[in-house]
Amino acid sequence: MPFVTPESMRGPYDVIVVGSGAGGGQAAYTLSMEGARVLMLEAGRRYVPESETPMFQTPDQAPLFGEGTSDKPFGFYDATVDGGWQVPGEPYVSDVPAAHEFRWWRARMLGGRTNHWGRISLRNGPYDFKPFTRDGHGFDWPIAYEDVAPYYDKVEMLIGVYGSNEGLENTPNSPAGCLLPPPAPLVSDLMIQKHAKALGIPTVPAHRAVLTRKLDADSIPARLHPGNPAAQRILATAMRERGACLWATACGRGCSVRANYQSPTVHLPPALATGRLDVGTDAMVHEVTLGRDGKARGVSFIDRRTGREHSVRARAVILAASACESARIMLNSKSAQFPNGLANSSGLVGRYIMDTVGSSVEGQIPKLESLPPLNEDGADGHALYMPWWLYGEQKAGRLPFARGYHIEIGSGRRLPGFGTPASLQWLSPGAYGARLKQDLRRYYGSLVSFDGRGEMIPNERSYCEIDPTVKDRWGIPVLRFHWDWSDHERLQAVHMQRTFAEVIEAMGGRLRRPIETDGAKAISRGGEIIHEVGGAIMGSEARRSVTNAWGQTWDVANLFVADGAVFASNADKNPTLTIMALAWRTADHVLERMRRKEL
């Protein structure tokens, strides 16, 4: 009986995991595979990618060509259920104007945002865990790359990540057997690689959680669960059920053959097969309940189907509701002992929210015009990327900003849709009729775009707190966000603009519009890249952080945080892989302490 209702929950559990995305999925997987009895609570509905994913549907089959609306902001076929920049009945408050606005993307579905994410899976490097030591900004993590590396290895083997080992600075290699082969690059990728190289920019295979071939179910399970034959058997079966990439249809829709990582197709099937994981959906957790002994007793949640409140108990609670939602739960868990929110004696819950710096430039490359028709769907793009390459310049103080960025490539003959002609119209102003058709044939597939994804340094002005008046439809107080970039981020965005223009011009291309040299205009809005982390940062001192190196809150011994909230910095590397590696590490720690009867 793995999917449970409030009535059929079999508490008390060993562990309650709040959230079912990358962090919650990984924590529940590790705990249940290694013997713990787990209850996972997810605020959204049950979601079954195998039967719900729109594979191969074309724009003409969707309302409004599948273009984004307020109901489905990333388009009709985006996997997100009951979410987006707004969730019906669940508002949040943000500062205005736009420079101080924070946008918060949420989903209300099993697996959360892992269902639609970009699947980019980059390891943080050694520098990324000790940024303060390196340049005096932000905070060091209480852990080093070496502490996390074994967990990166395990997560890559478990979920399946393609990529290659290039030995580049602060861009770690993976041990043999961790990575799947990268997909073939497109013509445009190779052209970019050639011209970027002349500018000193390395272009190498991207790392993404997509199965370019089936996982090695014969050897990986034993490496991940040594001495645990039952777990090995379960995982081998789950791995064999996952199909390899079909080289078609966008990953953001989800994948019915389970070829990319999303929690409901990768983490949850083996965890459920253990019989030790119960999953309660439509369960809106709003409070971690506190016992007289100062330990967490469990959680209270509202059943979204009935509106009724329920409580359930466990020996330990792991919050993985997403960085800001986990902070919200802690801040809303007030008691005599913790009047400012649970585990918040430092006053730092909700503080140091970070997003990723985003900026993009688009251009057109005449050499890519009118090429012979090729199928360029690939693994949904991202065959190659450019890792940050100016560590030396930065170390030498020759750049006006402290942290780096990587570059993601958009190019190729992608599935045409509503936006295709509009994206090419600037190349033939005023064209209509026969000329418009001819021009579109010529220019289709000749666009390239570069998206910078850069590190943000945590600052005192970017945080969330509980709004004093606004409540959601369940009566739960909502978050109020405050946001500000610093010059480190704004100047980094300008550097992105100039760099991308240089690459496009080196390719003989033309820019769609002049680059933006005002950093405040070049940079994305807070939250817009959907990489928000922080809010319960880990550290080595209780007064300067919310959790210790294990994600265990300093104040409440059996309360852990296993999502992006614990990030003490937000490297340019997309956070999801690190969230999973840390969640596995935290779950291992919880298991160890339970074996020692410390929890």
Place this chain on the structure above:
Amino acid sequence: MDRRTTIKWLIAARAAWPLRGLASVASRPASAADGYGTDPDLLRPYVPGELWPLCLTARQKELAALLSDVIIPADERSPSASQVGVVSYIDEWVSAPYSEQQQDRVVILQGLAWIDAESVRVFGRPFAVIAADERQRLCDRICDTTTAAPVDADAARFFARYRELTAGAFYSTAAGRRDLNYIGNVPMTSFPPPPPELLRSLDLL
């Protein structure tokens, strides 16, 4: 066309541009309460008109078809916009309850009225019955927002948006994908690299 009809068209032209007389268009509530919601069925195909009522009149649809085919005419490789049903897609778009589409609705309905009225003003007959070269002369005036005369600026903005809708709809269909030689969106057991001879011709190998 008799003189009485021409005068009627001239009156319509004045009424249609600028915003005067279009309050009923803009007053439709901007709420998306009538939309497909935040958890629609993603698997089944949808056809225009099943999610919300369509609003174009027969006359507007006739005009829309003519203008769409001026923008995307049939040629040796693919059919025209109206032949692949673009008008019903545009009707779905301008009838939708979402704010972006509601704004487009105003622009498109005003623009269609303008183009007919302007046809009458310049050529003495509505757009449906003027000659192909007359249609082209009219469209040439408004096809580029950067070069259109100030008096035609609103009409040029309409044309630009109408072109996006027409071409966007056309290239969303199977006919549009074939026209662009798009050959993807099919399952494959492997993903081949680009052919070496192509890479050599581009000096990439």
